[in-house]
Amino acid sequence: AALFGRSFLSLKLNPTPNIGTKRESPIKIQTNNTFSNIIMCLHLINNLQDKSISLPLTYKQFDCLGIQALINRLVRRNLHEFATKLTKFLNIPADEGENRILVQWAVQEINNPTNTNEESISEIIKSRLENVSGIPFIEIIGAAFLAKKTIVVRRLLDVKVTINDQVDILLTLGDKEEALQRALKSENTDLVLYVLMRIKADESLTDYMLRLKKLKSLPINLHLE
Incomplete structure (x- = not known):
């Protein structure tokens, strides 16, 4: 299967090395990176088809959708844990990946109409995010203010603001x-x-x-x- 897949690549995976030099060919580096990225994406697409996720995509759909849009879809489905694992798997910087997901999770907790206990909301958010570096708590507080949950606003004021x-x-x-x-x-x-x-x-x-x-x-x- 791997050999069959290689035949679709426009560049050879193992070009003949130059005799007398130890430098790796730029073509080989580029091709190996392309091959690794495709394998990584296929592995991710396979996981998306799991029953717990139920988000089947073809490679073309995945490529057109993009990582950030995929993360947004996962977050809207409350699949924050899987979305976080995805960002780590793809080595996405924390401020663009994990931290952004955690902020969206906190905002959803605040805006959830079934969450009426503001003290409880505050404690849940603080206990999960207080020790995470780089979390922009001011964004979470802004969401709480818009939701008119002033107790949450006051409880989060002292957390990295x-x-x-x-x-x-x-x-x-x-x-x-x-x-x-x-x-x-x-x-x-x-x-x-x-x-x-x-x-x-x-x-x-x-x-x-x-x-x-x-x-x-x-x-x-x-x-x-």
């Missing part, structure tokens, strides 16, 4: 006090000023001045301003 993004999200949620406290804790003067200006725009001057008087941890350079 920059202080600037934390403050912006809290201000969007209307939690001015928490946003200000986090900004003060960061000791970032520019960030504190940014929060104060946002608060000032929403409050009367009297309320704003009273808020400033209550703050004991305000940086001295802000007092001077």
